[in-house]
Amino acid sequence: xxxxxxxxxxxxxxxxxxxxxxxxxxxxxxxxxxxxxxxxxxxxxxxxxxxxxxxxxxxxxxxxxxxxxxxxxxxxxxxxxxxxxxxxxxxxxxxxxxxxxxxxxxxxxxxxxxxxxxxxxxxxxxxxxxxxxxxxxxxxxxxxxxxxxxxxxxxxxxxxxxxxxxxxxxxxxxxxxxxxxxxxxxxxxxxxxxxxxxxxxxxxxxxxxxxxxxxxxxxxxxxxxxxxxxxxxxxxxxxxxxxxxxxxxxxxxxxxxxxxxxxxxxxxxxxxxxxxxxxxxxxxxxxxxxxxxxxxxxxxxxxxxxxxxxxxxxxxxxxxxxxxxxxxxxxxxxxxxxxxxxxxxxxxxxxxxxxxxxxxxxxxxxxxxxxxxxxxxxxxxxxxxxxxxxxxxxxxxxxxxxxxxxxxxxxxxxxxxxxxxxxxxxxxxxxxxxxxxxxxxxxxxxxxxxxxxxxxxxxxxxxxxxxxxxxxxxxxxxxxxxxxxxxxxxxxxxxxxxxxxxxxxxxxxxxxxxxxxxxxxxxxxxxxxxxxxxxxxxxxxxxxxxxxxxxxxxxxxxxxxxxxxxxxxxxxxxxxxxxxxxxxxxxxxxxxxxx
RNA sequence: GGUCCCGUGGUGUAGCGGCCAAACAUGCGGCCCUGUCAAGGCCGAGAUCGCGGGUUCAAAUCCCGUCGGGACCGCCA
Numbered sequence: 001x002x003x004x005x006x007x008x009x010x011x012x013x014x015x016x017x018x019x020x021x022x023x024x025x026x027x028x029x030x031x032x033x034x035x036x037x038x039x040x041x042x043x044x045x046x047x048x049x050x051x052x053x054x055x056x057x058x059x060x061x062x063x064x065x066x067x068x069x070x071x072x073x074x075x076x077x078x079x080x081x082x083x084x085x086x087x088x089x090x091x092x093x094x095x096x097x098x099x100x101x102x103x104x105x106x107x108x109x110x111x112x113x114x115x116x117x118x119x120x121x122x123x124x125x126x127x128x129x130x131x132x133x134x135x136x137x138x139x140x141x142x143x144x145x146x147x148x149x150x151x152x153x154x155x156x157x158x159x160x161x162x163x164x165x166x167x168x169x170x171x172x173x174x175x176x177x178x179x180x181x182x183x184x185x186x187x188x189x190x191x192x193x194x195x196x197x198x199x200x201x202x203x204x205x206x207x208x209x210x211x212x213x214x215x216x217x218x219x220x221x222x223x224x225x226x227x228x229x230x231x232x233x234x235x236x237x238x239x240x241x242x243x244x245x246x247x248x249x250x251x252x253x254x255x256x257x258x259x260x261x262x263x264x265x266x267x268x269x270x271x272x273x274x275x276x277x278x279x280x281x282x283x284x285x286x287x288x289x290x291x292x293x294x295x296x297x298x299x300x301x302x303x304x305x306x307x308x309x310x311x312x313x314x315x316x317x318x319x320x321x322x323x324x325x326x327x328x329x330x331x332x333x334x335x336x337x338x339x340x341x342x343x344x345x346x347x348x349x350x351x352x353x354x355x356x357x358x359x360x361x362x363x364x365x366x367x368x369x370x371x372x373x374x375x376x377x378x379x380x381x382x383x384x385x386x387x388x389x390x391x392x393x394x395x396x397x398x399x400x401x402x403x404x405x406x407x408x409x410x411x412x413x414x415x416x417x418x419x420x421x422x423x424x425x426x427x428x429x430x431x432x433x434x435x436x437x438x439x440x441x442x443x444x445x446x447x448x449x450x451x452x453x454x455x456x457x458x459x460x461x462x463x464x465x466x467x468x469x470x471x472x473x474x475x476x477x478x479x480x481x482x483x484x485x486x487x488x489x490x491x492x493x494x495x496x497x498x499x500x501x502x503x504x505x506x507x508x509x510x511x512x513x514x515x516x517x518x519x520x521x522x523x524x525x526x527x528x529x530x531x532x533x534x535x536x537x538x539x540x541x542x543x544x545x546x547x548x549x550x551x552x553x554x555x556x557x558x559x560x561x562x563x564x565x566x567x568x569x570x571x572x573x574x575x576x577x578x579x580x581x582x583x584x585x586x587x588x589x590x591x592x593x594x595x
Numbered sequence: 596g597g598u599c600c601c602g603u604g605g606u607g608u609a610g611c612g613g614c615c616a617a618a619c620a621u622g623c624g625g626c627c628c629u630g631u632c633a634a635g636g637c638c639g640a641g642a643u644c645g646c647g648g649g650u651u652c653a654a655a656u657c658c659c660g661u662c663g664g665g666a667c668c669g670c671c672a
Contacts, residue, residue, distance in 0.1 A: 027632075027633080029631050031631065035629095036630080036634085047632070051629075052629085086632055088632085095630095109623065110606095112605080112606050120607080123663075177671050178671085196672085197672095227666075450672085451672070562664090
């Protein structure tokens with residue numbers, strides 16, 4: 001054994017013990033006479049002392065040692081001299097007096113500092129990820145992730161769930177995200193696809209009678225990156241038989257309440273039980289189906305008031321079937337014209353033509369883009385409805401309702417960030433339910449499933465599928481946390497006729513449906529229990545719990561925005577021989593196709 | 596496919612037409628120092644400012660292009 005103890009565990013009670021320690025040189029303090037080294041391993045830091053009077057050899061050798069060298073020491077645990085304790089260190093009451101020092105492996109000078117939390121260039125961090133992971137923040141994040149997953153496994157195990165692995169090499173499903181394809185060597189011209197999620201397989205496990213299944217499942221989607229999206233990511237994939245919507249929601253809600261209590265006790269859940277918002281309510285109040293409930297500034301509909309104003313921008317919007325809504329940016333009434341212009345630019349990105357406002361300055365003055373249409377009565381009515389006080393800034397968007405939602409929903413979050421209203425220690429979970437079952441795809445002139453095509457409609461809305469599909473609601477539920485959708489699920493269809501009806505509704509050709517999903521349809525005829533499930537995203541959850549701005553910070557070896565692993569430099573070209581075996585010929589894009 | 600932002604010693608930043616062959620911190624090298632813990636003191640090395648082109652008497656600084664990175668839109672059932 002290289003070590004008898006870890007660097008984090010020695011205490012005053014170990015005083016006098018002979019120990020062996022091994023780890024990395026975190027810092028070295030050479031006083032000419034005595035030399036101190038903070039020795040680090042994954043479990044902590046401990047100060048080791050090299051005294052020439054104890055061991056001249058060790059002290060001599062320590063001269064040459066540099067940061068991040070891997071060393072081993074043998075020595076005696078000593079209580080530190082009076083006044084030399086370090087209260088910032090859990091091992092700060094003791095130190096290890098070194099009798100023997102062993103260099104296990106020297107280290108080059110690292111490209112960034114391991115012992116400081118100073119930001120380093122992310123590209124460099126990714127290239128030397130193994131060094132980045134030594135740093136305290138990343139070590140904590142990776143450990144947090146372990147705690148989260150461990151908690152989930154234990155929690156579900158105690159409740160009768162089985163963790164079952166499903167294939168990584170599976171079948172393409174072109175209706176979702178773009179698939180990652182894997183060519184078959186033994187079947188020329190045929191391909192596996194990496195799963196976008198184990199959706200079909202977990203449903204088939206329900207047909208198989210598993211009843212309670214989960215998996216910490218890797219999922220793959222070949223779409224462009226975002227801070228909260230990687231080409232491969234991890235879901236808690238879960239499915240249960242003989243359950244209704246409430247059953248799944250209640251289980252998951254309790255799981256997260258307990259998880260927070262155990263893994264991040266310093267964080268506070270805003271509301272228990274989690275608020276449940278109907279989709280329409282979420283849109284009306286927050287403009288998004290993933291609302292951040294940590295702050296107010298809710299949208300207010302003033303279409304009826306705006307109608308009387310005579311302000312043509314408002315009239316036009318309403319005449320075209322749109323609406324006029326606003327938010328009260330509390331305390332921004334003294335914003336300058338320039339600052340408001342900035343907000344206007346912001347909403348224009350998302351399709352708004354402009355931003356109307358009423359600034360009620362702290363001095364009590366009114367400034368407004370539609371001042372001359374603002375009769376005292378109208379102004380009062382708007383102020384009443386929006387609870388405006390001196391010092392407030394009322395911001396309005398008049399447009400098609402989708403654009404109003406989109407722009408005000410984003411503006412609301414944008415302002416909250418600016419105003420520092422987003423407390424990272426508060427966890428505002430909520431459920432969003434009663435989603436529309438299908439949404440009209442204008443481009444393709446067809447109905448698209450708003451969740452996925454195995455989702456069951458609300459039983460009472462099934463007749464609507466024939467007469468007015470847009471009005472039907474799905475048995476879908478999204479779990480939302482602080483402005484992120486962290487999981488979506490639904491009660492599934494377990495009846496072949498209904499499933500075929502849905503395929504037809506969304507314009508899936510029966511032959512194509514049989515080819516792609518024949519195994520599902522057939523399975524449904526062999527005694528399928530009612531079932532449903534959910535798939536919370538582990539990366540996003542860990543990101544929020546760790547207070548990180550993107551999921552790369554909670555993934556050991558993430559890819560960059562261009563979907564590249566910059567450490568190993570993947571993807572990479574392959575040998576011609578490999579391509580031959582796979583019956584593949586590469587056709588490179590020409591310059592004109594590239595641009 | 597598109598929009599925006601960034602690119603200065605190893606790292607993080609400053610400089611944003613002449614005062615800059617570039618400043619500060621940290622790291623790195625050397626010397627001094629027996630109780631420090633972000634040790635300290637002294638000395639030193641290290642960037643032609645991502646790359647290419649242009650404007651100008653003069654470019655790290657302005658413009659165009661390009662490469663790299665990031666944020667976002669599209670996309671993500």
